[in-house]
Amino acid sequence: MSGGAGFREGRLAIIAGGGRLPHDIAEAARGAGEDPFIVLLSGEADRDWSGFEHATVSVGDIAAVSALLRGKNLKRVVLSGSVKRRPEWRHLRPTLSSVVKLPSIVRTLFSGGDDTVLRMVIDLLEGEGCRIVGAQEIVPNLLATLGPLGRHAPSGEDLRDIAAGVAAADVLGALDIGQGAVAVGGRVVAVEGAEGTDSMLLRVAGLRAEGRISKRRRGVLVKLCKPQQDVRADLPTIGRSTVENAGHAGLAGIAVEAGRSLVLERDALVKAADEAGLFVIGIERAVRKDAT
Amino acid sequence: MSGGAGFREGRLAIIAGGGRLPHDIAEAARGAGEDPFIVLLSGEADRDWSGFEHATVSVGDIAAVSALLRGKNLKRVVLSGSVKRRPEWRHLRPTLSSVVKLPSIVRTLFSGGDDTVLRMVIDLLEGEGCRIVGAQEIVPNLLATLGPLGRHAPSGEDLRDIAAGVAAADVLGALDIGQGAVAVGGRVVAVEGAEGTDSMLLRVAGLRAEGRISKRRRGVLVKLCKPQQDVRADLPTIGRSTVENAGHAGLAGIAVEAGRSLVLERDALVKAADEAGLFVIGIERAVRKDAT
Numbered sequence: 001m002s003g004g005a006g007f008r009e010g011r012l013a014i015i016a017g018g019g020r021l022p023h024d025i026a027e028a029a030r031g032a033g034e035d036p037f038i039v040l041l042s043g044e045a046d047r048d049w050s051g052f053e054h055a056t057v058s059v060g061d062i063a064a065v066s067a068l069l070r071g072k073n074l075k076r077v078v079l080s081g082s083v084k085r086r087p088e089w090r091h092l093r094p095t096l097s098s099v100v101k102l103p104s105i106v107r108t109l110f111s112g113g114d115d116t117v118l119r120m121v122i123d124l125l126e127g128e129g130c131r132i133v134g135a136q137e138i139v140p141n142l143l144a145t146l147g148p149l150g151r152h153a154p155s156g157e158d159l160r161d162i163a164a165g166v167a168a169a170d171v172l173g174a175l176d177i178g179q180g181a182v183a184v185g186g187r188v189v190a191v192e193g194a195e196g197t198d199s200m201l202l203r204v205a206g207l208r209a210e211g212r213i214s215k216r217r218r219g220v221l222v223k224l225c226k227p228q229q230d231v232r233a234d235l236p237t238i239g240r241s242t243v244e245n246a247g248h249a250g251l252a253g254i255a256v257e258a259g260r261s262l263v264l265e266r267d268a269l270v271k272a273a274d275e276a277g278l279f280v281i282g283i284e285r286a287v288r289k290d291a292t
Numbered sequence: 293m294s295g296g297a298g299f300r301e302g303r304l305a306i307i308a309g310g311g312r313l314p315h316d317i318a319e320a321a322r323g324a325g326e327d328p329f330i331v332l333l334s335g336e337a338d339r340d341w342s343g344f345e346h347a348t349v350s351v352g353d354i355a356a357v358s359a360l361l362r363g364k365n366l367k368r369v370v371l372s373g374s375v376k377r378r379p380e381w382r383h384l385r386p387t388l389s390s391v392v393k394l395p396s397i398v399r400t401l402f403s404g405g406d407d408t409v410l411r412m413v414i415d416l417l418e419g420e421g422c423r424i425v426g427a428q429e430i431v432p433n434l435l436a437t438l439g440p441l442g443r444h445a446p447s448g449e450d451l452r453d454i455a456a457g458v459a460a461a462d463v464l465g466a467l468d469i470g471q472g473a474v475a476v477g478g479r480v481v482a483v484e485g486a487e488g489t490d491s492m493l494l495r496v497a498g499l500r501a502e503g504r505i506s507k508r509r510r511g512v513l514v515k516l517c518k519p520q521q522d523v524r525a526d527l528p529t530i531g532r533s534t535v536e537n538a539g540h541a542g543l544a545g546i547a548v549e550a551g552r553s554l555v556l557e558r559d560a561l562v563k564a565a566d567e568a569g570l571f572v573i574g575i576e577r578a579v580r581k582d583a584t
Binding site: 084085086088110111112113160167168171172175176177178182185186187188189190191193194195199203206207210211212213214216217 | 376377378380402403404405452459460463464467468469470474477478479480481482483485486487491495498499502503504505506508509
């Protein structure tokens with residue numbers, strides 16, 4: 001499924017935030033014959049990168065990234081991993097060509113949802129002559145597929161929870177607020193903002209322990225791609241820890257958007273879900289915003 | 293502003309959950325010449341009610357509530373205070389007349405948003421021959437008024453945060469998920485589900501401490517009435533603790549819907565807000581769902 005030599009212009013760069021996704025992509029890229037160069041975001045990247053050529057830059061250091069892209073002939077860039085902190089404007093180091101955009105950069109950093117910020121980062125990188133490549137273009141089997149991933153499948157009640165979660169995640173995504181929601185017994189009990197999925201699941205576990213969510217209804221986590229987002233960055237992602245946290249929250253399973261979300265450590269995730277009795281399913285949204 | 297003797301049919305009942313609102317209403321009702329009877333919800337009501345004639349019932353005990361309504365000639369009912377737990381179906385004690393509705397009651401308790409549940413409770417009480425009275429009909433000066441309540445007013449940046457929070461609270465309310473949202477620097481960072489406002493503000497304080505929300509932008513809490521909700525129950529409510537928690541979260545202020553939210557302990561709240569430098573403002577939504 002390689003794109004052919006013609007598409008492999010220059011060297012591949014992976015700009016790496018936190019979590020295991022960037023490392024998985026780097027390994028997969030190497031397996032596909034690439035020699036990826038890793039740009040680690042300081043304070044965010046949290047893996048051992050000693051096996052790969054890499055350099056560390058601070059999140060707002062556009063000048064350092066630009067110098068690396070040119071110096072290492074990096075022409076294709078994967079943006080991957082979590083970025084928890086946004087740079088303060090004082091810490092931005094623009095290039096000469098990006099300095100004119102600085103007011104708009106600062107405005108976007110402070111006011112934009114994650115999606116708006118990512119689009120700005122993509123614009124800046126494209127301005128440096130790079131092509132942005134989705135993680136799924138390097139490791140296509142990361143994409144969630146349609147239907148159950150493991151042994152368990154949603155019940156009729158779970159399907160109703162999925163529908164409720166989809167409705168909530170859909171409007172949240174359209175407002176660029178978040179990608180996830182938890183529905184229990186047909187009712188949305190938690191919606192994801194800046195805190196992230198794991199933190200939301202922890203909250204649901206707490207509400208359950210306090211008796212504020214019925215212990216007799218299980219519920220589901222739904223994660224959807226934002227309708228307007230660039231699918232080359234920040235696709236909804238689940239991993240083994242998502243399954244574990246969903247289990248701690250007493251949920252019956254997890255639904256993600258097929259073809260537009262990433263499943264990390266698929267074998268370990270499926271094994272954990274099978275053992276815990278949770279389903280993990282790739283779904284198509286019934287209603288797409290762009291279809292109305 | 294009394295509705296006249298003709299409207300004072302029977303004795304007033306206050307079905308009381310947690311928080312200080314039910315007690316404030318009871319005091320105000322007594323001041324207006326009423327002799328309110330208090331139906332305390334066990335595990336929820338948390339004040340000293342020794343000054344009022346009262347009885348305690350468990351949340352699902354429809355039969356006990358019905359017997360009280362008849363025995364005490366309670367014809368007008370105020371629903372007030374927080375209810376954190378929903379009854380499990382095993383703990384429901386229906387009356388003969390409500391037993392036919394039991395399947396729908398159970399379904400609503402498990403799947404409905406708060407608004408759906410409240411509408412069911414109102415239906416049940418009306419089925420007992422009661423009239424449901426909004427807290428604001430007993431204590432009209434609880435309602436938030438248009439404009440700043442204290443010394444401080446929102447800046448231009450705060451107004452932008454209010455607009456972002458309104459957009460989020462509006463769609464959440466329409467989905468019967470929650471009434472509140474927090475926006476910082478024009479971006480919605482937290483939305484309220486079953487956890488409640490204070491818990492959401494605590495989360496924002498945590499995100500701020502971790503550096504996941506800029507320390508240089510303050511932000512606002514917005515609480516709106518759900519567009520479809522019955523204004524006789526569960527109006528958005530703020531009190532002094534809301535101001536304190538908003539302050540701990542680093543926010544610049546609080547916006548609530550004028551005429552459709554309740555402000556408790558107004559003097560203490562305004563004093564706390566003035567001292568902490570926070571604004572508290574009653575707003576009209578720019579766009580109403582029912583106007584489109």
